[in-house]
Amino acid sequence: MSFTVLAADPASSARRGELVLPHGKVETPIFMPVGTQGSVKTLHPTELDLLGAQIILGNTYHLWLRPGHELIKELGGLHDFTTWQKPILTDSGGFQVWSLSKLRKITEEGVHFQNHLDGSKMLLTPELSMEIQAALGSDIAMLFDECPPYPCDEAYAAKSLALTTRWARRCKDWITANEPRSGTGRQHHFGIVQGSIYANLREQSARELVEMDFDGYAVGGVSVGEPEEEMFRAIDNAVPFLPQNKPRYAMGLGTPPQILEMIGRGVDMFDCVMPTRIARHGMAVTLDGPINIKNLIHAKDPRPICESAHPHVAGFSRAYLRHLFRAGEILGLRLLSFHNLHFYLRLVSEAREAISAGNFLDFKKNFIDRYTRNSQSTTP
Amino acid sequence: MSFTVLAADPASSARRGELVLPHGKVETPIFMPVGTQGSVKTLHPTELDLLGAQIILGNTYHLWLRPGHELIKELGGLHDFTTWQKPILTDSGGFQVWSLSKLRKITEEGVHFQNHLDGSKMLLTPELSMEIQAALGSDIAMLFDECPPYPCDEAYAAKSLALTTRWARRCKDWITANEPRSGTGRQHHFGIVQGSIYANLREQSARELVEMDFDGYAVGGVSVGEPEEEMFRAIDNAVPFLPQNKPRYAMGLGTPPQILEMIGRGVDMFDCVMPTRIARHGMAVTLDGPINIKNLIHAKDPRPICESAHPHVAGFSRAYLRHLFRAGEILGLRLLSFHNLHFYLRLVSEAREAISAGNFLDFKKNFIDRYTRNSQSTTP
Ligand SMILES: [Zn+2]
Ligand SMILES: [Zn+2]
Numbered sequence: 056m057s058f059t060v061l062a063a064d065p066a067s068s069a070r071r072g073e074l075v076l077p078h079g080k081v082e083t084p085i086f087m088p089v090g091t092q093g094s095v096k097t098l099h100p101t102e103l104d105l106l107g108a109q110i111i112l113g114n115t116y117h118l119w120l121r122p123g124h125e126l127i128k129e130l131g132g133l134h135d136f137t138t139w140q141k142p143i144l145t146d147s148g149g150f151q152v153w154s155l156s157k158l159r160k161i162t163e164e165g166v167h168f169q170n171h172l173d174g175s176k177m178l179l180t181p182e183l184s185m186e187i188q189a190a191l192g193s194d195i196a197m198l199f200d201e202c203p204p205y206p207c208d209e210a211y212a213a214k215s216l217a218l219t220t221r222w223a224r225r226c227k228d229w230i231t232a233n234e235p236r237s238g239t240g241r242q243h244h245f246g247i248v249q250g251s252i253y254a255n256l257r258e259q260s261a262r263e264l265v266e267m268d269f270d271g272y273a274v275g276g277v278s279v280g281e282p283e284e285e286m287f288r289a290i291d292n293a294v295p296f297l298p299q300n301k302p303r304y305a306m307g308l309g310t311p312p313q314i315l316e317m318i319g320r321g322v323d324m325f326d327c328v329m330p331t332r333i334a335r336h337g338m339a340v341t342l343d344g345p346i347n348i349k350n351l352i353h354a355k356d357p358r359p360i361c362e363s364a365h366p367h368v369a370g371f372s373r374a375y376l377r378h379l380f381r382a383g384e385i386l387g388l389r390l391l392s393f394h395n396l397h398f399y400l401r402l403v404s405e406a407r408e409a410i411s412a413g414n415f416l417d418f419k420k421n422f423i424d425r426y427t428r429n430s431q432s433t434t435p
Numbered sequence: 436m437s438f439t440v441l442a443a444d445p446a447s448s449a450r451r452g453e454l455v456l457p458h459g460k461v462e463t464p465i466f467m468p469v470g471t472q473g474s475v476k477t478l479h480p481t482e483l484d485l486l487g488a489q490i491i492l493g494n495t496y497h498l499w500l501r502p503g504h505e506l507i508k509e510l511g512g513l514h515d516f517t518t519w520q521k522p523i524l525t526d527s528g529g530f531q532v533w534s535l536s537k538l539r540k541i542t543e544e545g546v547h548f549q550n551h552l553d554g555s556k557m558l559l560t561p562e563l564s565m566e567i568q569a570a571l572g573s574d575i576a577m578l579f580d581e582c583p584p585y586p587c588d589e590a591y592a593a594k595s596l597a598l599t600t601r602w603a604r605r606c607k608d609w610i611t612a613n614e615p616r617s618g619t620g621r622q623h624h625f626g627i628v629q630g631s632i633y634a635n636l637r638e639q640s641a642r643e644l645v646e647m648d649f650d651g652y653a654v655g656g657v658s659v660g661e662p663e664e665e666m667f668r669a670i671d672n673a674v675p676f677l678p679q680n681k682p683r684y685a686m687g688l689g690t691p692p693q694i695l696e697m698i699g700r701g702v703d704m705f706d707c708v709m710p711t712r713i714a715r716h717g718m719a720v721t722l723d724g725p726i727n728i729k730n731l732i733h734a735k736d737p738r739p740i741c742e743s744a745h746p747h748v749a750g751f752s753r754a755y756l757r758h759l760f761r762a763g764e765i766l767g768l769r770l771l772s773f774h775n776l777h778f779y780l781r782l783v784s785e786a787r788e789a790i791s792a793g794n795f796l797d798f799k800k801n802f803i804d805r806y807t808r809n810s811q812s813t814t815p
Contacts, residue, residue: 092758092759092762093755093758093759093762093764094759094762094766096764097765097766097769098766099747099769101747117762121758121761121762122754122757122758122761126734126735126754129735130735130754130755136752136755136758137755138750138751138755354502354506355509355510367481371518372510372516374502374506374510374516375473375516375517378472378473378501379473381501381502382472382473382497382501384474385476385765385769386477386478386479389477390479
C-alpha cells in the first residue's frame with residue numbers, strides 16, 4: 056500500500072498522510088500546482104523546489120495536442136522533458152476536451168471533437184487517455200470520465216454516470232493488459248466519482264469504483280458552477296463510501312477557505328489553476344484575504360505583499376509590485392504567481408501540522424476568520 | 436581615482452580594468468543588462484546574481500514617467516525600490532525622449548515633448564535630467580545630450596554638438612552646485628561624445644568634455660542606423676582624445692562580434708537591449724551564431740541551447756524550449772533572456788581573461804570565426 060494515514064483529527068474527518076509515488080513521497084493534505092503545458096505558469100523548476108512543491112499536475116489534453124505524447128516519450132517522459140523530477144499527476148483529458156474544443160460529441164466509444172489548435176477532427180477514448188498518460192509517465196494517471204454540467208437532471212446524471220462507469224472498466228482493462236500491477240515504481244491510477252448533486256448516484260459511483268480497486272479516488276464534477284454548499288455536499292456524499300486507506304482528491308478546487316473546509320471533510324489532495332491565473336490579473340492571496348496589487352492604495356506602500364511571503368518575494372514592496380504590473384513587466388507575474396502558490400502550499404503545510412497537533416478546527420476557524428474579515432474583494 | 440587599468444593588450448587597444456562605484460566594484464570590459472523600467476526583462480534579481488551581472492542600466496525617461504523619480508526616492512532610491520544592490524547606470528533620458536515621445540521640439544532650454552503614456556506636454560532639461568538621476572541614486576549618471584540622426588550633414592552635426600556641449604556645461608554646473616565632489620560614495624557622471632561621422636567634430640567633442648573633467652566618457656550617436664564601419668570609425672575618432680585613466684562606454688551596442696571589435700578599440704563598457712529583446716522572439720545567441728528556437732529543426736533536439744549555457748538553462752532541451760515558445764509559456768522567454776545575457780556576460784569575462792593572458796586578438800578571431808562560420812541567421 057503506497058498511502059499511509061499518519062494522524063487523524065479527532066474532531067473532524069481531516070487526516071494527515073503520506074503517499075509514496077515513483078518519483079518520491081508526497082505529504083497530505085497537499086496542494087498540486089498546475090503545469091498545464093509542461094510548465095507551471097511563469098515558474099522555473101528550481102522555484103517550484105523553493106516553494107516546497109511536492110507534486111505538480113500536467114494536462115493530458117494539452118500535451119497530447121502539443122508537443123505530442125510520442126515526442127515527450129521519445130525524450131524520456133514528462134519528467135525528463137520538463138526537468139521536474141518529483142511526482143506528477145496527469146488528468147485524463149476529458150474535462151479539457153469538454154471545455155476547450157469545439158463540436159464535441161460523446162459516444163460509447165469516446166469523445167469526438169475538433170482540436171482547438173488546428174481544427175482537425177480527433178477522438179479521445181478511455182484506452183487512448185490511458186495510453187497517453189502512460190507515455191507521459193506521470194506518477195498518477197486519472198481515469199477517463201464524463202463530467203456532467205451543472206445543473207443536470209437526475210436522468211441525465213444517471214445516464215452519464217453509467218457511461219463513466221463503463222469507461223472506468225475499459226480503463227481498468229487497459230491498465231491490466233498493459234501495466235504490471237505491483238510496486239511503487241508503477242504508474243498509479245485514480246478513479247473519479249461522478250453523480251452530480253444526487254447523493255444516491257455519488258454513493259453508487261463510489262461503490263462501483265472501489266469495487267474495481269484503484270490507487271486513489273477523486274471527486275469530480277465539482278467546481279462546475281454549482282453553489283458552494285452543493286460542492287461540499289458532493290464531497291460529503293462520496294467520502295463515506297471511499298476507503299480510509301486510499302487518498303482522496305477534490306479536482307480543480309478551490310479558494311483557501313474551501314480547501315480547509317474540504318480537508319475537514321477528509322480530502323487529501325487539491326489542484327487549482329486559480330493561484331497562477333489570478334496572479335496574471337494582479338490578484339494576490341494574503342492572510343487578510345485577496346488583494347489587487349494594481350489598486351492605487353498600494354502605490355506608495357513599502358510593505359511586502361503578505362507577512363507570510365517567502366523570502367523570494369518578501370523583499371519587494373507592494374509599491375514595486377504595483378509598478379511592475381502597471382509597466383507590464385513579466386517579473387510582476389512571476390512574483391505574484393510564486394507568492395500565490397507559496398500561500399497555498401503553506402496553507403496545506405500548516406493544516407498538516409494542525410492535524411498532527413490535534414487542533415485542526417481551531418486553525419481552520421482562525422485562518423478563515425482573518426481571511427474573510429477584512430477582505431478587500433469577494434474573489435477568490 | 437575610481438578607475439584602474441589592470442592590464443593592457445600589447446597588440447590592440449584592449450584593456451582590462453576595475454571601476455569602483457558606490458555599490459561595488461565592476462570589472463571591465465563589462466556588459467550591462469538593461470532594466471528599462473526597473474526590471475531586467477523577465478528576470479528576478481537573484482538570477483542577475485546567478486549570471487554574474489555586475490552593473491545594470493536603468494532608463495531615466497521611463498522611470499521618470501512611471502512610477503516617477505519622487506516615488507522611487509521616497510522608497511529609498513532605485514536600488515532599494517528594485518532590491519538590486521549592485522551598481523546601476525542611468526541614461527539621461529534624452530535618447531528615449533527622442534525615440535519614444537511625440538511632437539519633440541529641441542530648444543536651448545531642453546526638449547519639449549508629449550509623454551508617450553498619457554499625451555501630456557513635458558519638458559526635459561539638462562538640470563532636470565541630473566535631478567532625476569540624483570533622485571534615482573544611480574552609481575553612474577549620464578549627461579543630457581542631443582543625439583543627431585544618421586545621416587546628418589556636417590552643418591547640423593556641428594550645431595547639434597555645440598548644443599550638447601552647452602548642455603554638458605549646464606549639467607556640470609548642476610552637479611557642482613548640488614553634489615559633493617569627492618569619494619567613491621558620490622554619484623559618478625559620464626560625458627557623451629557626439630559629432631556624428633565627422634572626425635573633427637568627434638575630436639572637438641572629446642576635448643571639450645575632457646576639459647570639463649568627468650568620471651568617464653561615452654561615445655554616443657552610434658547604432659542609429661549607420662553602417663558598421665561608420666560605427667567603428669566613430670569609436671576610433673573619439674578614443675584617442677579620451678584619457679587612459681577613465682572608463683569608456685559605447686552606448687547601446689552591439690552584436691557579440693561588434694563588442695569584441697570595440698573592446699579591441701579600447702572600449703570598456705557596453706549595454707544593449709538586444710539579448711533580452713531577441714529572446715522574446717525566440718532568438719538565442721550560441722557559440723555557433725544566433726539560432727531561432729522556434730524552427731522545426733529543433734523539434735526533437737535533446738541538446739541544450741548552447742554548449743556554453745549556464746546550469747540554470749542547460750538542463751532544458753532545445754525541444755522543450757521550442758515547445759515553451761510554441762505554447763506561449765513565459766518560462767521560454769525567461770530561459771532565453773537568461774541565456775542570452777549569460778552569453779554576453781561570459782563573452783566579456785573571457786575577453787578580460789584573454790587581455791590578462793595577452794592573447795586577446797587570438798581569442799577575438801577564434802570567437803568571431805566560429806560565431807559567423809555556421810550562422811543560421813544574419814541577425815544579430
Ligand atoms: Zn476528468
Ligand atoms: Zn543620450
